[in-house]
Each structure stands twice: as C-alpha cells, then as structure tokens.
Amino acid sequence: MSGATELTLGDLGERGIQERVLRPRYGALEGFGDDSAFLAAVETGCELVATTDSCPTPVVNILAEPDLFHAGWLLATINLSDLAAAGAEPLGLVVNYTLPKTTTVAEFERLLDGVDACCREHRTKVAGGDIRDGATMQLTATAIGRCVPGSRLRRSGAQEGDRLLLVGSPGYLWAAALVKTGRASLPEALADELWRRACRPDAQLKAGRILAAGGLARAAMDVSDGLFATVRTLCEANGLGATMTGEFELDAIVAEVARQSGLHPFELAQTWGDWGLVVATRAEDAGLVVKTLWGEGVPAQEIGTMTAGPALTLGADGPxxxxxxxxxxxASSWHGGEAATLVAAVLGHH
Structure with a gap:
C-alpha cells in the first residue's frame, strides 16, 4: 500500500472512506452514518431529516430499450428509501439535473414523468430544483422528511439477540434480468408483471412509519447495496455479528424464476435493486412486527439474529x-455493463 498522502479513494473503498476520512471530520454529528441526516427539531413538534443520492444507470435500461422514465423513478426511490429507513414522512424532493444539450424534450419529459409518478405513488412531490447542461447526464435529488420526536430510526441501537427482519419483496430486479437474458422464461402476462415490478421498486415508507410510531424497531437500514452489505453495515454500527437463516420466502413469480435458473431463493433475495428495509427488533417482538406489517399489506419475514461476535454466518454452526x-x-461498484455479464457477476454461473 502506498503512503497515506498517495492513497486514492479506490485504495480505501466506500467503507474505508467513511472510517478514514469522513468519521474523523463528521463523526460527532448526531445521526452520522445513518441513511438520513438529522437536521433539526422544530417548534411544530417534529424532527427534520434529509438525504441526498445520485441515480446510477438503471439495470432495466441495460436489459431493454433505455427509457428515462425508469431513471426518474429510480432517482426518487433511492432517496425516499433513505427516509423510510428513518421512519420519516416525506415532505418533498429537490432535484438537480445535468443533461447533455442533445437531450430531446421528449426524453426530458420522460425523466420528469418518472420522478413525478414515483412521488405520487409515495404521496409526496418535487418541491424545486436546478437544471444545467453538461457532457454527461447526472441526476441527483435531496429528500426532506419529518419524524415524530424520539421516534426516528437509526442504524445504531440493536442488541445481541435481536431478530433481523427483511421488509419488502426481494429478487424482482434480478429475476427480471434472468428472464431478459434467457436463463428463465415465463408466460407473457407474468413476464410483463415481473418487468413492471423491476422497473418500479417501492420505497418502504409505510413500513418505516409503522415501525417508528410503534417503537417496534431498534435499528433499521435500507437495502441499497445488497442484503450482505446492509447486514454487515448494521452489525458494524452496533459492534455485533449476525447469524442468517439462509432461508427466504420469495413471491411466487420470483421463486419460479429462481427454480428455473437453478438458484436457491437466498441467492436471489440477497441481491440489490429492490429497496427493502432490514430491521433489528427485540426477539419477543419479531412475530408481532411481521404480523403487523403483513396486516398493512407490507411483506416482512425474519432472516437472522444479531450475535455477540463480529462474524456473519449462515446458520448457527454454518460457514x-x-x-x-x-x-x-x-471493484464491485455499479457502473453498468453488458447484460449477460452483469447477471453472471451478480448471481454467479449456474
């Protein structure tokens, strides 16, 4: 490794950047490292939180004819999902678009349609923003939300013995990729539904608010970089390890694609792109939390237990x-690529 003054961001990686560069500067701030940043407690009896994220090239725009609607939807989703992990109610998005001058008006309107449609789905809106020209497209948004004082969910707060729950329906994006690349096939109506779900992931805002209001979660984080990265980060934030069950209940359509592709449900569920939540809850509350969320139409299932050591294992005595x-x-940073190669990289060769 080169000297400290010659280190690059690539040498450190995302986790190293946070620990070596950002934590020494900002670690004393309340909420440092959480999905959403704490802004202030205001006189109206709420806490304001904010998050900002840029939109990568949507996987679905590599698998089929590119459509900026999908980029717009994803831009809104990735920001609203961070608010969900805080248990916040969204107040609005502020957007920033850098677009090439060759972008057509029709393409720009498709981008706006995607952002607006996702905002409507989650009962929020675009509150303002900025647009400028540039050589390459860059899409960024900042989402503002509010929490009831004392209820805000954070990544820290979990304890040994807490149960880990996955909130949401995993596997749709990469199941669609398997169908699009010919590794599985479905009747047209089912394939269309799978594709629709892959193109329009849901931020779990409803679940986040339910968990926060009921005091049902000790810690939470959205699944933006894959289940493994999420659980690992939650464990690091709490000085704990985790034992995963390795078992998942997939929706029927996703389970069928996994079966045809020779994949165990866990292999498909641990991928990224479906924007669920991982929640740590007291062992005695886990059943109630699952039942409560399902009662509100939100899928949830228990996937593991927080342990004393730092290890992440599959099963109590597993690998x-x-x-x-x-x-x-x-090396695993998402930059797009050729569809079949991406599927092999994420899901392996089966």
Missing part, C-alpha cells in the same frame, strides 16, 4: 457468509 455487495469506489 461464513460472503455475500454479494455493491460497494462504491471498489
């Missing part, structure tokens, strides 16, 4: 869990 992670400033 180390070395899962798929999408980590920026590393």
């Amino acid at each position: 180390a869990w070395e899962g798929t992670a999408q980590e920026r400033f590393s």
